[in-house]
Amino acid sequence: MNTEDNPLLSMSGLPPFSRLRPEHVVPAIEHIIADNLKQVDTMLAANSHYTWENLVQPLEDMDERLDRVWSPVSHMNSVVNTEALRETHNDCLPKLSHYGTAMGQNVTLFNAYRSIADSDEYQKMDIAQKKIIDNALRDFHLSGVDLPEDKKARFKTIQEELSNLTSKYENNLLDATNTWQKIITDEAVLSGLPESARALAKQTAEQKEIDGWVFNLEFPSYIAVMTYADDQTLRKEVYTAYATRASDQGPHAKQWDNSPLMEDILRLRQESAQLLGFDNYPQRSLATKMAATTTQVLDFLNDLAVRSLPIAKKDYNELETFARDECNATMLDTWDIAYYSEKLRQKKYNITQEELKPYFPDDHVIGGMFKVVGRLYGITIKAVEGIDTWHDDVRFYEIRDNKNELCGQFYLDLYARPHKRGGAWMDECISRQRRGQELQTPVAYLTCNFSPPIGDDPALLTHDEVVTLFHEFGHGLHHMLTKIDYPAVAGTSGVAWDAVELPSQFMENWCWQREALDLISGHYQTGKPLPQDMYEKLLAARNFQAGMQMVRQLEFALFDFRLHMEYDPDDKFDIYGLLDEIRDQVAVIKPPSFNRFAHGFSHIFAGGYAAGYYSYKWAEVLSADAFSKFEEKGIFDSETGKHFLQTILEQGGSREPMELFVEFRGREPTIDALLRHNGLVA
Ligand code: ZN
Numbered sequence: 001m002n003t004e005d006n007p008l009l010s011m012s013g014l015p016p017f018s019r020l021r022p023e024h025v026v027p028a029i030e031h032i033i034a035d036n037l038k039q040v041d042t043m044l045a046a047n048s049h050y051t052w053e054n055l056v057q058p059l060e061d062m063d064e065r066l067d068r069v070w071s072p073v074s075h076m077n078s079v080v081n082t083e084a085l086r087e088t089h090n091d092c093l094p095k096l097s098h099y100g101t102a103m104g105q106n107v108t109l110f111n112a113y114r115s116i117a118d119s120d121e122y123q124k125m126d127i128a129q130k131k132i133i134d135n136a137l138r139d140f141h142l143s144g145v146d147l148p149e150d151k152k153a154r155f156k157t158i159q160e161e162l163s164n165l166t167s168k169y170e171n172n173l174l175d176a177t178n179t180w181q182k183i184i185t186d187e188a189v190l191s192g193l194p195e196s197a198r199a200l201a202k203q204t205a206e207q208k209e210i211d212g213w214v215f216n217l218e219f220p221s222y223i224a225v226m227t228y229a230d231d232q233t234l235r236k237e238v239y240t241a242y243a244t245r246a247s248d249q250g251p252h253a254k255q256w257d258n259s260p261l262m263e264d265i266l267r268l269r270q271e272s273a274q275l276l277g278f279d280n281y282p283q284r285s286l287a288t289k290m291a292a293t294t295t296q297v298l299d300f301l302n303d304l305a306v307r308s309l310p311i312a313k314k315d316y317n318e319l320e321t322f323a324r325d326e327c328n329a330t331m332l333d334t335w336d337i338a339y340y341s342e343k344l345r346q347k348k349y350n351i352t353q354e355e356l357k358p359y360f361p362d363d364h365v366i367g368g369m370f371k372v373v374g375r376l377y378g379i380t381i382k383a384v385e386g387i388d389t390w391h392d393d394v395r396f397y398e399i400r401d402n403k404n405e406l407c408g409q410f411y412l413d414l415y416a417r418p419h420k421r422g423g424a425w426m427d428e429c430i431s432r433q434r435r436g437q438e439l440q441t442p443v444a445y446l447t448c449n450f451s452p453p454i455g456d457d458p459a460l461l462t463h464d465e466v467v468t469l470f471h472e473f474g475h476g477l478h479h480m481l482t483k484i485d486y487p488a489v490a491g492t493s494g495v496a497w498d499a500v501e502l503p504s505q506f507m508e509n510w511c512w513q514r515e516a517l518d519l520i521s522g523h524y525q526t527g528k529p530l531p532q533d534m535y536e537k538l539l540a541a542r543n544f545q546a547g548m549q550m551v552r553q554l555e556f557a558l559f560d561f562r563l564h565m566e567y568d569p570d571d572k573f574d575i576y577g578l579l580d581e582i583r584d585q586v587a588v589i590k591p592p593s594f595n596r597f598a599h600g601f602s603h604i605f606a607g608g609y610a611a612g613y614y615s616y617k618w619a620e621v622l623s624a625d626a627f628s629k630f631e632e633k634g635i636f637d638s639e640t641g642k643h644f645l646q647t648i649l650e651q652g653g654s655r656e657p658m659e660l661f662v663e664f665r666g667r668e669p670t671i672d673a674l675l676r677h678n679g680l681v682a
Pocket of ligand 1: 471475501504
């Protein structure tokens, strides 16, 4: 194909999604990679004195060009996955990995960067430029630039294999999630399920031209059955399918089994870390994070576990007693926990997510969220029509500052649908960059998996979903409100992974504030905001089972960290044995032996959280403490909002997170606010 005919290579501005075809991908990526490699050689040969202008800036531009093209491809692979797209996406992974390592292991290039770091020019650079050079030097080492040739080659092979393996892991999970469904024709089986869940199942059945109701493993369907279905057999069946996805167990046992991939991923991560001179993979993981040592991370998690376990046990005892005494349940199986918990929540607080939903129609929530950040940061956000996207459900918005200057834009893709990866996340489409007089503003993708609209009603969100939306929007604002002009450290780029959840978890807090809820909530029929009595119940129920929630997150974090630390390929390592051991230490719920949680733990096996899942709790110390300043000054205090904008959101990855936090808070973080918000102190 001619490069001029390839829309990926003639892009300016937003990606032309409707014109992108799988056959465009490989030629575009190959073209840019070849071009970049040639350009690097030319630059290195042409100069003997290296500067920002003749070396770093051109390299930043090359990276940016590759990211711009890869971003829509990888995004579409996640949200409108097809066989053809997946194949071409996978074809590119080894090429990209190969390219990344080749650049990272280029000794001449490394020496050129070193000469700049040692020059007078470096001393005169701004903070962001210095950070880019410091990060680059660090990353050369982490790509194996210092290794002898044979080890360099091995390192490169490992990176390539890892990129294939993690992608296969994710695809297995997506296929396993997509394939299973439960058709119900006897309405009696639906007993307990609220109208919205029935309607969604009915709509899913109609779309497939099936009579009755269809439940699947997409989150809105799964969670409704687990929370509300009176029929224990149905709950057990759905739980079993969900908890055994992509494994050797359950209804599709061994069909998309991630077991061998997990072994290979762990083994190769360990080998690559050891090649670089680390004792284990977590040490390698921490080389780019805020936490300094593996001991520091384990102590942090264990300390939280000690504080929360007694409360978790109390939560669990209460649930067990309630189920036994008031529901005649003699024992609690794992598929009973959410169900009886919901009954107990209703009894204690007399409120359900179902009753809250009519107050959170998606348009109203989104509009309210824009007002909240408008008051905090002085920005305005409005929808833009007629933008080319990958699906009809997708909306597009632009953000302007108080001088009406464009700050950034974003796509919002709210609803669950087949062939869309589960969960919620923010991803970068375009990064902020200044080229001479010209400013390129950032663009983000915000992706969720909420219940779609049913019939003629708008999509009604649960309060949990509202919190998720605020979370992802927090990441989005971090990316879009940055004032840093270099993509490598603009927005969320270059931010230590264990600090990157600060802006997102921080935003969640507004979902619990009366004054903010007046803006966010509005009954879809009457427009009335959430009534005060319901608000009080919502607040009272906020820390319902907070101990159980906390130890669950700690179980995941400890499992991730210790698994990567202790994994031994020569020892027929028992992954689930380790998980059991951790559960003995911190958990109050012991799932059945067929549970294959780790086979679907894509955060650590396919995402960026390997030996990094602790980041959520780590950053929650920062986000809770940052919010406590708003508790002191007022949640809409514009001075404090402006200060947060300037010290945290605008700075991106240009400075160390601790430095930025101290500048905002006036001191180092303490754990007090996190404990208080989670009800872990009196
Ligand atoms: Zn997040």
